[in-house]
Amino acid sequence: MKSNITMRDIAEKLGVSSVTVSKALNDKEGVSADLKLKIKKVAEEMGYRFNTVARAMKDGRSHNIGIIIPERFTGMTQSFYLNVYQSLSKSLEQKGYYGILHILSLNDEKSLVPPRIYLEQKVDGLIVLGQTNKAYIEMIQSVNIPVVFMDFYDEHTDMDSVTTDNFYGAYDLTNYLISKGHKEIAYVGNLYATSSIQDRFLGYYKSLLEHGLKRNDNYILNDRDEEGKYVDIELPDVIPSAFVCNCDQVARLLINKLIELGYQVPEDVSVVGFDNDVYATIGVPGLTTVAVDVEEMASIAVRFIDEKMKDFSKKFGRVQVKGRIIYRDSVSSPLTVSKKT
């Protein structure tokens, strides 16, 4: 492995000082245009590669941003966060940052162990992607580098977070079902599991309220236990004409269950999901759902980190990014005749 070329090597070759080389290569003032060109040419020829570490040492900024994803969101089927990570990675690169992924283990979360990337001053900022427990949020908020939360928020009023507009998305979707003529609409999701599920529920509920439809407690269906493990969905005695599911995966599970029971989707029952992930397009019928604007979310989170880097006290609060409805084949107008066998 040949040792690396430094600015000093270039300087010596040209009989100038390394200060001048630094100025030339960084397009700073204080070098004649002639010399600058010559320096750049020689740098190129010698295969010079800029040493980011030395720069980091000087200005105290690594230009690395840590992205923390709690372990429980990283299972095989949960590709959403990895997609977000990818978008973040792209957005960071555009601003000259680099993302370092850290999977937060259940243990470290419980024991409130700060991520090693922080303890070793490996990163200038942190993006927490996915809900952690409250104590962990507080711990991470107390850190002396910028922190932005993604895809969740909680009662801590001083946290900066970027989430998809769950409330509006579910509201929009439910309005759509109602416009199609549905009056009996169930919601599927454990209201106590995550803030997303809660907010989507509230959006659904607002739509009911606005249209003067009564909320029916039997139409709020549980889909998972407290650890997030899916449980069998217990259907009510009277099947409603439409279901708003808190996510596409659950919508797909529900559809499979309904089909097994002899119902046809969307002829007998309409079902909508949320996320527009694989589960929306795999299987028949394709799901009408809300597509989350992952790239926009990533781009905003990165901008926030960047601005907080310049002014640590800057606050953005809770920012919501609107998604949009993707229309597929899982919704139709309800049958007017009684549909219970």
Add this chain to the structure above:
Amino acid sequence: MKSNITMRDIAEKLGVSSVTVSKALNDKEGVSADLKLKIKKVAEEMGYRFNTVARAMKDGRSHNIGIIIPERFTGMTQSFYLNVYQSLSKSLEQKGYYGILHILSLNDEKSLVPPRIYLEQKVDGLIVLGQTNKAYIEMIQSVNIPVVFMDFYDEHTDMDSVTTDNFYGAYDLTNYLISKGHKEIAYVGNLYATSSIQDRFLGYYKSLLEHGLKRNDNYILNDRDEEGKYVDIELPDVIPSAFVCNCDQVARLLINKLIELGYQVPEDVSVVGFDNDVYATIGVPGLTTVAVDVEEMASIAVRFIDEKMKDFSKKFGRVQVKGRIIYRDSVSSPLTVSKKT
């Protein structure tokens, strides 16, 4: 943002030198046990965080490893590489490295632009995850830091690569179908698209040869064009009793198509996939497939990088990691009666 505590701060507080602090904190020789303990205690109290950048500056190693994924493998539905990335990230962390993701754009690949993480000396090594064009492989091989390729290889004999044992997996799976009584077995996949598809085909073919079954050219079915875009699968006039698909996604597409045509899987036709990804478990029936050992692959790739770091000339060549068959419900013994309508 309070300025950070340094070793010198600790040294001053205790009236010792920063050299001694460095030795104590790194558990090196040359400090009395007493003093070491005291130093560690004070470091803890003062909230000292080790500065990795300074260490990197000193020893010329950033401890960052770049992970390059070609853009075309990062679409919504292709979560496999992101899962590998996640495993890599974990393995790297265990050895004290940090992974930095770089999505290789189609343009940069064509123009042979080296990744910025390399040009800026941001990383000590590179893992290329997913096949690139040959010229790009050559360019990246010429770099003066360790490189390991994952999930593909090609004619360059000097490249170190870690792949899943595609050949053996498909061979194993085809043997299984034959043991179930199948004699007419088709292979689905564009043989010219990737080395994985090719090797899986060859494993399938070896199994046929070993069992004295004749290869039938009509039983080799195309699934995608040269850009990797899926095309409609053209079924042969006589439907075989079993299909070996090059991946789960294609297996699922094929099953849906067969069902549409009125066939039942596995009653009329058996289908197997490869990868054990979402497509294997989503939909009915569940796919019999080969599970790739992602964690083992990641762990080996990281070990190779680590060892090449110590000895740049070290070669490992092509290493294959065996997967294992996951038995689900997409295979049964063939009907003995004629099955063509």
Add this chain to the structure above:
DNA sequence: CTGAAAGCGCTTACAG
């Protein structure tokens, strides 16, 4: 326009 000096926070010889 050009460059000598100092420093970022560590660690590695080496001297006492």
Add this chain to the structure above:
DNA sequence: CTGAAAGCGCTTACAG
């Protein structure tokens, strides 16, 4: 066992 000196490769502030 303890520490003064030098250096990793840059950049900043200042002097000429």
